Amino acid sequence: MQRPFKYLLTLVLLAFATGPMLLxxxxxxxxxxxxxxxxxxxxxxxxxxxxxxQTSNLKSDSDVLGxxxxxxxxxERAANISFESASSETQNxxxxxxxxxxxxxxxxxxxxxxxxxxxxxxxxxxxxxxxxFDKMGFITEADIVLNPYQQFSTDGNFGSFDxxxxxxxxxxxxxxxxHSAVLGSxxxxxxxKNGVYGxxxxxxxxxxxxxxxxxxxxxxxxxxxxxxxxxxxxKLLANNGKAAANTAVWAENIKTGKVHAETFSNSDGKFEFxxxxxxxxxxxAQMPGTSTKAFSLNHVGDVAVSRGxxxxxxxxxxxxxxxxxxxxxxxxxQLSGLAVPVNTGKAYTIYLxxxxxxxxNISFRFGSSxxxxxxxxxxxxxxxxxxxxxxxxxxVDPKAPIGEYSIFADSAAGGIxxxxxxxxxxxxxxxxxxIDIGDN
Ligand SMILES: [Zn+2]
Numbered sequence: 001m002q003r004p005f006k007y008l009l010t011l012v013l014l015a016f017a018t019g020p021m022l023l024x025x026x027x028x029x030x031x032x033x034x035x036x037x038x039x040x041x042x043x044x045x046x047x048x049x050x051x052x053x054q055t056s057n058l059k060s061d062s063d064v065l066g067x068x069x070x071x072x073x074x075x076e077r078a079a080n081i082s083f084e085s086a087s088s089e090t091q092n093x094x095x096x097x098x099x100x101x102x103x104x105x106x107x108x109x110x111x112x113x114x115x116x117x118x119x120x121x122x123x124x125x126x127x128x129x130x131x132x133f134d135k136m137g138f139i140t141e142a143d144i145v146l147n148p149y150q151q152f153s154t155d156g157n158f159g160s161f162d163x164x165x166x167x168x169x170x171x172x173x174x175x176x177x178x179h180s181a182v183l184g185s186x187x188x189x190x191x192x193k194n195g196v197y198g199x200x201x202x203x204x205x206x207x208x209x210x211x212x213x214x215x216x217x218x219x220x221x222x223x224x225x226x227x228x229x230x231x232x233x234x235k236l237l238a239n240n241g242k243a244a245a246n247t248a249v250w251a252e253n254i255k256t257g258k259v260h261a262e263t264f265s266n267s268d269g270k271f272e273f274x275x276x277x278x279x280x281x282x283x284x285a286q287m288p289g290t291s292t293k294a295f296s297l298n299h300v301g302d303v304a305v306s307r308g309x310x311x312x313x314x315x316x317x318x319x320x321x322x323x324x325x326x327x328x329x330x331x332x333x334q335l336s337g338l339a340v341p342v343n344t345g346k347a348y349t350i351y352l353x354x355x356x357x358x359x360x361n362i363s364f365r366f367g368s369s370x371x372x373x374x375x376x377x378x379x380x381x382x383x384x385x386x387x388x389x390x391x392x393x394x395x396v397d398p399k400a401p402i403g404e405y406s407i408f409a410d411s412a413a414g415g416i417x418x419x420x421x422x423x424x425x426x427x428x429x430x431x432x433x434x435i436d437i438g439d440n
Pocket of ligand 1: 169173179189
């Protein structure tokens with residue numbers, strides 16, 4: 001039955017962004033956080049007593065300590081990092097400045113200093129992390145403040161933030177990581193409450209390959225890992241021979257199609273991926289949009305990465321601007337900027353929103369053999385003049401590995417585009433599937 005999607009689809013884009021990582025005053029001159037990292041050795045975390053006692057912000061019976069320990073362990077498993085945590089009576093974030101108090105605190109206390117961090121966006125921010133570092137770029141302290149205006153839970157309660165997901169994201173900032181542009185990654189800039197797409201937001205609890213390569217680029221892999229790490233250095237040129245700056249470039253594993261890294265080229269057109277495991281990666285580049293400077297998706301090349309080595313490539317990009325634009329991903333009546341979590345062996349109706357998307361002129365595909373589209377399932381939906389929306393039925397192979405996958409789109413006019421990491425295969429349940437494919 002064709003439902004009146006015009007009334008069912010709601011836009012939840014950007015509704016629940018996490019706060020940016022706040023850098024201390026000495027960072028102001030340094031601009032982006034670049035390669036901030038901790039010195040080797042244990043990273044000591046003080047857990048404020050505000051998290052350990054009954055408070056109105058934490059749903060009662062929440063497994064607070066379990067959520068905290070699991071989120072620390074998630075990063076310890078990914079890279080050569082080790083944490084040591086202890087409880088503390090400290091409640092306040094250190095004031096901004098060159099030096100903090102030397103204690104890396106996780107707090108939810110409703111003190112004036114902590115509340116001040118969220119004064120501008122009390123409803124849209126889950127947490128924020130203030131990072132202090134020395135002139136060498138070594139982090140000396142990082143304080144995580146959970147927004148005391150918000151509700152947190154560990155059982156997926158709709159309308160609240162998932163505590164473990166929030167902590168896992170913020171611990172990424174504590175480790176010096178910036179936001180990622182890959183939709184399904186833990187460090188993606190947008191972050192949903194439980195209830196977006198009618199689902200629990202457990203996805204950020206699991207690190208994506210891009211989170212793992214980002215943290216390994218700074219700290220290396222755990223000692224037991226013998227496949228990491230290698231790197232790719234590249235340069236992108238426009239077809240006039242000049243540097244292709246500010247272009248999104250990403251790497252997908254050739255065997256699985258999973259997204260392992262994404263970055264933007266600098267003003268010289270250069271980019272670097274490091275922290276990659278050995279393997280062959282397909283590199284793509286695109287400059288989204290329909291302006292004359294934008295261009296369709298390019299296949300940059302296939303690059304073999306091996307441990308301890310840096311592969312190099314230069315590519316001249318071709319193509320004209322796309323005749324369409326992919327802006328939103330959608331599921332279950334909502335369009336958003338968040339990846340859709342799906343399960344193996346199931347099919348789901350996925351929406352894409354943007355400009356000039358029309359079922360008659362556009363087709364979709366994946367860079368992974370584990371994902372496919374049910375033939376003849378692409379449908380256009382009337383969503384007014386400013387936004388075009390299409391849907392299709394996605395089929396997820398029973399053997400698809402956990403991870404993030406891109407959706408590629410081709411137009412009849414020859415345009416190519418992609419939404420990087422839009423589909424996230426997850427272990428936790430998304431029960432809103434259309435059919436069960438079953439095991440094969
Ligand atoms: Zn963040």
